[in-house]
Amino acid sequence: xxxxxxxxxxxxxxxxxxxxxxxxxxxxxxxxxxxxxxxxxxxxxxxxxxxxxxxxxxxxxxxxxxxxxxxxxxxxxxxxxxxxxxxxxxxxxxxxxxxxxxxxxxxxxxxxxxxxxxxxxxxxxxxxxxxxxxxxxxxxxxxxxxxxxxxxxxxxxxxxxxxxxxxxxxxxxxxxxxxxxxxxxxxxxxxxxxxxxxxxxxxxxxxxxxxxxxxxxxxxxxxxxxxxxxxxxxxxxxxxxxxxxxxxxxxxxxxxxxxxxxxxxxxxxxxxxxxxxxxxxxxxxxxxxxxxxxxxxxxxxxxxxxxxxxxxx
Amino acid sequence: xxxxxxxxxxxxxxxxxxxxxxxxxxxxxxxxxxxxxxxxxxxxxxxxxxxxxxxxxxxxxxxxxxxxxxxxxxxxxxxxxxxxxxxxxxxxxxxxxxxxxxxxxxxxxxxxxxxxxxxxxxxxxxxxxxxxxxxxxxxxxxxxxxxxxxxxxxxxxxxxxxxxxxxxxxxxxxxxxxxxxxxxxxxxxxxxxxxxxxxxxxxxxxxxxxxxxxxxxxxxxxxxxxxxxxxxxxxxxxxxxxxxxxxxxxxxxxxxxx
Amino acid sequence: xxxxxxxxxxxxxxxxxxxxxxxxxxxxxxxxxxxxxxxxxxxxxxxxxxxxxxxxxxxxxxxxxxxxxxxxxxxxxxxxxxxxxxxxxxxxxxxxxxxxxxxxxxxxxxxxxxxxxxxxxxxxxxxxxxxxxxxxxxxxxxxxxxxxxxxxxxxxxxxxxxxxxxxxxxxxxxxxxxxxxxxxxxxxxxxxxxxxxxxxxxxxxxxxxxxxxxxxxxxxxxxxxxxxxxxxxxxxxxxxxxxxxxxxxxxxxxxxxxxxxxxxxxxxxxxxxxxxxxxxxxxxxxxxxxxxxxxxxxxxxxxxxxxx
Numbered sequence: 001x002x003x004x005x006x007x008x009x010x011x012x013x014x015x016x017x018x019x020x021x022x023x024x025x026x027x028x029x030x031x032x033x034x035x036x037x038x039x040x041x042x043x044x045x046x047x048x049x050x051x052x053x054x055x056x057x058x059x060x061x062x063x064x065x066x067x068x069x070x071x072x073x074x075x076x077x078x079x080x081x082x083x084x085x086x087x088x089x090x091x092x093x094x095x096x097x098x099x100x101x102x103x104x105x106x107x108x109x110x111x112x113x114x115x116x117x118x119x120x121x122x123x124x125x126x127x128x129x130x131x132x133x134x135x136x137x138x139x140x141x142x143x144x145x146x147x148x149x150x151x152x153x154x155x156x157x158x159x160x161x162x163x164x165x166x167x168x169x170x171x172x173x174x175x176x177x178x179x180x181x182x183x184x185x186x187x188x189x190x191x192x193x194x195x196x197x198x199x200x201x202x203x204x205x206x207x208x209x210x211x212x213x214x215x216x217x218x219x220x221x222x223x224x225x226x227x228x229x230x231x232x233x234x235x236x237x238x239x240x241x242x243x244x245x246x247x248x249x250x251x252x253x254x255x256x257x258x259x260x261x262x263x264x265x266x267x268x269x270x271x272x273x274x275x276x277x278x279x280x281x282x283x284x285x286x287x288x289x290x291x292x293x294x295x296x297x298x299x300x301x302x303x304x305x306x307x308x309x310x311x312x313x
Numbered sequence: 314x315x316x317x318x319x320x321x322x323x324x325x326x327x328x329x330x331x332x333x334x335x336x337x338x339x340x341x342x343x344x345x346x347x348x349x350x351x352x353x354x355x356x357x358x359x360x361x362x363x364x365x366x367x368x369x370x371x372x373x374x375x376x377x378x379x380x381x382x383x384x385x386x387x388x389x390x391x392x393x394x395x396x397x398x399x400x401x402x403x404x405x406x407x408x409x410x411x412x413x414x415x416x417x418x419x420x421x422x423x424x425x426x427x428x429x430x431x432x433x434x435x436x437x438x439x440x441x442x443x444x445x446x447x448x449x450x451x452x453x454x455x456x457x458x459x460x461x462x463x464x465x466x467x468x469x470x471x472x473x474x475x476x477x478x479x480x481x482x483x484x485x486x487x488x489x490x491x492x493x494x495x496x497x498x499x500x501x502x503x504x505x506x507x508x509x510x511x512x513x514x515x516x517x518x519x520x521x522x523x524x525x526x527x528x529x530x531x532x533x534x535x536x537x538x539x540x541x542x543x544x545x546x547x548x549x550x551x552x553x554x555x556x557x558x559x560x561x562x563x564x565x566x567x568x569x570x571x
Numbered sequence: 572x573x574x575x576x577x578x579x580x581x582x583x584x585x586x587x588x589x590x591x592x593x594x595x596x597x598x599x600x601x602x603x604x605x606x607x608x609x610x611x612x613x614x615x616x617x618x619x620x621x622x623x624x625x626x627x628x629x630x631x632x633x634x635x636x637x638x639x640x641x642x643x644x645x646x647x648x649x650x651x652x653x654x655x656x657x658x659x660x661x662x663x664x665x666x667x668x669x670x671x672x673x674x675x676x677x678x679x680x681x682x683x684x685x686x687x688x689x690x691x692x693x694x695x696x697x698x699x700x701x702x703x704x705x706x707x708x709x710x711x712x713x714x715x716x717x718x719x720x721x722x723x724x725x726x727x728x729x730x731x732x733x734x735x736x737x738x739x740x741x742x743x744x745x746x747x748x749x750x751x752x753x754x755x756x757x758x759x760x761x762x763x764x765x766x767x768x769x770x771x772x773x774x775x776x777x778x779x780x781x782x783x784x785x786x787x788x789x790x791x792x793x794x795x796x797x798x799x800x801x802x803x804x805x806x807x808x809x810x811x812x813x814x815x816x817x818x819x820x821x822x823x824x825x826x827x828x829x830x831x832x833x834x835x836x837x838x839x840x841x842x843x844x845x846x847x848x849x850x851x852x853x854x855x856x857x858x859x860x861x862x863x864x865x866x867x868x869x870x871x872x873x874x875x876x877x878x879x
Contacts, residue, residue: 013569013571054570054571057398057401057402058401059398059401059402059569059570060569060570060571061567061569061575075573075574075575076574077404077406077574078404080402080403080404080405081403081404083402084402085398085399085402086399087395087398087399089395090395090398090399091394091395091396092396092399093324093328093396095327095328095331095332096327096331104320104324105399105400105403107316107317107320108317108320108321108400108403108404108405109403109404110404149399152399153399162402406574406578407578408578408582494635497635497638497639499601500638500639500642501638503642504638504641504642518593518594518597518598522597522600525600525604539603541603542603542604545596545599545600545603546600548592548596549593549596549597549600552589552592552593552596553589553593555585555589555592556586556589556590556592556593559582559583559585559586559589560582560586562578562582562585563579563582563583563586566575566578566579566582567575567579
């Protein structure tokens with residue numbers, strides 16, 4: 001069963017003083033997210049990622065279309081009990097302590113009184129905020145707030161978690177922690193849907209991704225597949241700064257970096273290169289087949305739109 | 314459902330308290346003490362009159378200001394700061410949010426008024442040295458003031474469900490001022506003719522009738538208040554509050570939270 | 572979508588329902604409370620306090636108090652109230668807040684000075700009010716006129732009235748009658764023609780409905796007074812000539828060689844009673860009447876008349 005099925009959700013805002021000018025935020029979107037996967041929703045800023053999330057959360061009402069979440073109509077209140085949501089750059093009641101905040105959210109999520117304390121303690125432990133649970137949120141750093149945000153999203157043990165730019169504003173350690181957490185959620189059988197514009201995170205974490213730009217879906221697929229196309233090139237790195245003529249003759253570019261040299265050659269010349277280096281007694285450091293990165297795929301999809309439509313769709 | 318209402322209401326109350334709103338009580342206490350002492354020193358024959366008039370007026374005005382500013386921030390601030398998103402992603406109905414906030418805010422004001430009432434009675438005791446029967450009427454005045462707050466809170470929520478914090482505060486405050494001159498509005502309406510008459514009459518019914526709820530002058534002079542008036546004012550305040558809250562719920566339900 | 576629609580429908584129904592209840596209870600509340608300021612308690616009965624409380628928005632407050640004054644008077648008149656204690660303070664506050672509100676002074680002259688039930692019965696305060704107005708405004712003949720009005724009508728102090736009218740006559744664009752009135756005061760103060768002149772001027776120059784109505788009623792009463800006086804003189808003459816009272820109005824009229832039957836402004840003929848008194852047919856038709864009334868007659872408050 002699909003965790004999320006988006007069936008043609010679209011959103012057009014009416015802007016202007018008299019609310020007559022239409023402004024399209026999202027074209028009819030058709031998308032499915034499977035159970036138990038980590039799904040990345042990628043796009044530049046203003047692409048429509050947050051709009052999509054808000055539509056799914058029921059914060060904004062669609063102009064047309066519908067969606068099913070965990071098999072139920074997306075506006076069904078029963079659904080809310082099984083999902084968690086972390087908004088972009090969240091802000092919480094800063095007069096509350098972490099403990100009070102999570103307790104309040106637990107109350108609202110309908111966690112029975114007996115289990116509340118335990119669940120709150122557990123989740124504080126998991127996100128590493130146990131030591132500061134009695135500190136008012138107004139004193140929290142950005143990273144701590146983000147962790148509190150994740151805490152409230154998972155506290156009631158939801159099956160599906162939505163995260164909007166969960167890494168934003170975090171330092172590398174923070175980002176690592178969030179990534180670990182997301183992997184942990186997947187290990188527990190949860191489904192994670194997150195939006196981001198940081199592709200390296202998506203590449204590392206996601207099973208599948210979708211790319212959205214200017215309100216339209218531009219590309220979709222499993223990360224494995226999208227990045228598996230071998231360009232047909234290899235990167236050869238050897239010790240030393242010399243570039244032997246025999247290697248140069250094979251074509252490709254050579255760069256010297258510090259004490260090593262790097263050459264990008266067609267895959268077919270791989271063996272010839274190795275032989276050449278051995279003859280010259282140069283020590284081989286590494287041979288790596290070059291793959292398409294997600295970034296390249298992304299850029300291709302996005303740029304294609306911008307050039308073909310002259311910048312605006 | 315009722316559990317969530319209670320949780321939202323008590324969280325709202327907690328917010329108001331931590332927001333140092335109740336510190337206004339200190340300012341109030343200072344004001345009233347100073348007035349009482351001053352009046353006691355000068356010993357004119359109208360000490361009671363001054364203390365009751367000043368005390369009740371201060372309770373009313375302080376409360377209205379709190380009701381408006383805290384009430385506005387309740388919804389507007391939540392939307393601005395996006396604390397609302399994490400609340401609404403839970404099984405919380407939008408109407409529960411509004412009604413819960415209302416009870417939290419109203420509760421804060423009742424508690425606030427309670428402490429202020431003690432202060433006024435204390436000041437009265439200081440200048441008059443003992444209570445007399447008519448002083449019990451002040452309890453009715455306090456009750457009417459609470460009814461007033463109920464209406465203002467509901468209006469604050471209504472405006473902040475669709476407007477910016479600044480505009481909401483302006484609207485709510487304007488309605489408070491106009492509503493206080495409700496009797497005069499009716500006079501204008503009675504004296505007007507033609508379409509102006511109908512228009513001003515309609516407006517005078519739409520605007521909250523705070524003139525009826527303001528019995529400060531009567532109580533200061535020890536005049537009795539009929540049971541009928543108490544009943545009518547209660548029904549009116551409940552009705553108007555429900556009206557404003559219905560509007561707030563309706564608007565908030567339909568609103569896109571961009 | 573279902574729940575959202577449900578909530579929308581229920582909230583809309585509640586909105587309409589509570590709007591209805593608010594209006595209904597609101598109206599009921601209005602009927603319960605006396606209109607205008609509480610019976611005899613004015614929240615701020617000192618003009619100085621009122622001025623301070625208005626935080627500089629004097630003009631608006633003045634308008635507010637003026638409206639209250641008019642409503643207060645009109646309402647109490649309608650209710651046959653015996654006193655108008657709040658009228659003087661209301662007018663005083665109004666003029667303190669806005670000394671240039673001339674209509675307030677005119678109102679004072681017409682309704683503050685006369686005795687109840689036609690007014691508050693406070694001519695001294697009315698005079699104070701107008702003198703305040705004269706002090707705070709550039710020379711305006713209306714104010715002197717109002718002053719003279721009070722002296723003439725309520726205090727019957729014809730000397731002072733003459734003075735006031737004379738002062739008014741000196742103001743550049745004064746109404747021509749002021750000079751005449753000043754002159755009349757000297758010799759003909761008690762005459763009908765003088766009174767008629769006064770009331771006609773009031774009727775012609777005032778913009779306030781209540782005041783004009785009052786002037787109109789006064790003029791009607793004046794006509795009756797005049798008629799009754801003439802007829803009564805004729806009765807006396809008849810008595811001197813014939814040594815007895817006329818047997819009927821017809822006989823009296825025949826002796827006077829008057830064609831037709833004299834009628835009052837309501838087209839009712841005058842009557843003659845057994846004791847030779849000339850009586851008006853329906854005294855209730857004429858507020859302010861002083862002659863032609865049957866013995867023991869108590870006049871209705873003027874504005875009750877209007878609603879019969």
